[in-house]
Amino acid sequence: MPFALAATALLAISSIASAQTVRIANQGDALSLDPHSLNESLQLSIDGNAYEPLVDLDKKLNVVPGLATAWKQTSPTVWRFDLRKNVKFYDGTPFTADDVVFTMGRVAGDGSDMKAYVNDFKEVRKIDSHTIEIETKTPLAILPQILTQVMIMSKKWCEDNNATRPVDRRKGVENTASFKTNGTGPFHVRERQPNVRTVFVRNPNYWGKVEGNVQEVIFTPIASPATRVAALLSGQVDVMEPVPVQDIARVNNNAATRVLTGPELRTIFLGMDQKRDELQFSNVKGKNPFKDKRVRQAFFQAIDIEGIKKTVMRDAARPTALMIGPGINGWSEAQDKRLPYDVETAKKLMAEAGYPNGFEVAMNCPNDRYVNDAQICQAVAANLARINVKINLQAETKGxxxxKILRRDTSFYMLGWTPSTYDAHNPLNALMRCPDDKTGAGQFNLGSYCNARLDELTVKIGAEADKTARDAMIREAFKIHTDDVGHLPLHQQALAWGVNKKVELTQRADNYMPFKWITVRK
Structure with missing residues (x-):
């Protein structure tokens, strides 16, 4: 956000603040209010205050009832859900089974960025007004966890507002759901100014319990870290994130503020185009270096991850060899061993692959999504220069x-991923499985890495209920991916939220911030 725009937004929020108003700043904005348009944790966190799933998560990330009060498997491939009664959408329309069936079809349809959550569904059917069944193609033992990210929308409202299909971020298509909300959740959007501010107000008819006292939330994107920190220290905002690692001590030393820190379940990694026969955005013609494992391994071993941890992340990161970290079911400490940082070995691998003089390639990175994202990419580019790879870095706002990258219009890119089910099946299915645009499998495998055995294991992992057998298959799948150097995992970043001491809230390891748990003391 330009400084003048940020100053205007800060003036606006400070002028209307009250005792039960909380003012939250983030380095970026939700790109849409449509809960099916972008599978990004910030957007899902924000939209999740207005919309709700059938199955929810508590403060400790345990599965709890949401819009479904109970569920059970009636056969290996069929789950039955009892829906909550006497629930209404914000416009007063009753919540029924028709809304669930409609939502699941919307999530599976064109424009949805959430297809990976329902790609194993065969049918969703209404039993009665408050009972539905989900039949899966194969047994799916973690179905309740998967549903925690699928937010329910009103069939009638979507039809009345020409929003039956999700907002398609790849094509820049917008509809009413981009700017307005009509969910069953504890808050409703009163005002939406994209990239300026979004104002939420309490839903007076919310069916559930709201622990906090906040009646109004003013969410303001402030891209500049310095401006964001200054706003917190001066009292113009009450909560901000992320706190730049270099400013944590400063915020803690201020009498009115503190930093909440903790491990995050998100893994930051780099992906490479492994599908095209000729690499785009490169000076290599007629072939694709990233199809060669030796090139991928050379890139891996040329990245000084400890240097990035120390100088860029100020030690607020945990280097990783896997696409998941501690806290995710299936993580194995024994497998989480990186190939050594070794420039000379990397040079030899490049020469063996036929690139002794390296090559040139563009690298796509966000500059307002992850902690120090652009700086990480700059460091990676400097590292790769040591093996004669020239990186043309294109760092830009996530908007x-x-x-761009979701269209797979990229050769080399950064992405962060928090497994929303807190299980290894999620990244295996979404990030590492061969992409299938029809089903949504591998929807975020943007470089199109592909291994048939890993795909086979992913399906079996989804179906297996025995933990010992399941964990063995997860280990095999990750070994395949590691041996293939399918992606370049970097680290799990740490959470750092700046909070005014008059504010009480819950910091979850998935970096979601439910407003219903926020209290502002006078």
Whole structure:
């Protein structure tokens, strides 16, 4: 956000603040209010205050009832859900089974960025007004966890507002759901000014319990870290994130503020185009270096991850060899061993692959999504220069970055991923499985890495209920991916939220911030 725009937004929020108003700043904005348009944690966190799933998560990330009060498997491939009664959408329309069936079809349809959550569904059917069944193609033991990210929308409202299909970020298509909300959740959007501010107000008819006292939330994107920190220290905002790692001590030393820190379940990684026969955005013609494992391994071993941890992340990161970290079911400490940082070995691998003089390639990175994202990419580019790879770095706001890479219009890119089910099946299915645009499998495998055995294991992992057998298959799948150097995992970043001491809130390891748990003391 330009400084003048940020100053205007800060003036606006400070002028209307009250005792039960909380003012939250983030380095970026939700790109849409449509909960099915972008599978990004910030957007899902924000939209999740207005919309709700059938199955929810508590403060400790345990599965709890949401819009479904109970569920059970009636056969290996069929789950039955009892829906909550006497629930209404914000416009007063009753919540029924028709809304669930409609939502699941919307999520599976064109424009949806959430297809990976329902790609194993065979049919969703209404039993009665408050009972539905989901039949899966194969047994799916973690179905309740998967549903925690699928937010329910009103069939009638979507039809009345020409929003039956999700907002397609890849094509820049917008509809009413981009700017307005009509969910069953504890808050409703009163005002939406994209990239300026979004104002939420309490839903007076919310069916559930709201622990906090906040009646109004003013969410303001402030891209500049310095401006964001200054706003917190001066009292113009009450909560901000992320706190730049270099400013954590400063915020903690201020009498009115503190930093909440903790491990995040998100893994930051780099992906490479492994599908095209000729690499785009490169000086290599007629072939694709990233199809060669030796090139991928050379890139991996040329990245000084400890240097990035120390100088860029100020030690607020945990280097990783896997696409998941501690806290995710299936993570194995024994497998989480990186190939050594070794420039000379990397040079030899490049020479063996036929690139002794390296090559040139563009790298796409966001500059307002992850902690120090652009700086990480700059460091990677400097590292790769040591093996004669020239990186043309294209760092940009996530508003243009995500549509580009989601179209797979990229050769080399950064992405962060928090497994929303807190299980290894999620990244295996979404990030590492061969892409299938029809089903949504591998929807975020943007470089099209592909291994048939890993795909086979992913399906079996989804179906297996025995933990010992399941964990063995997860280990095999990750070994395949590691041996293939399918992606370049970097680290799990740490959470750092700046909070005014008059504010009480819950910091979850998935970096979601439910407003219903926020209290502002006078």
């Amino acid at each position: 243009t970055y995500f549509p």
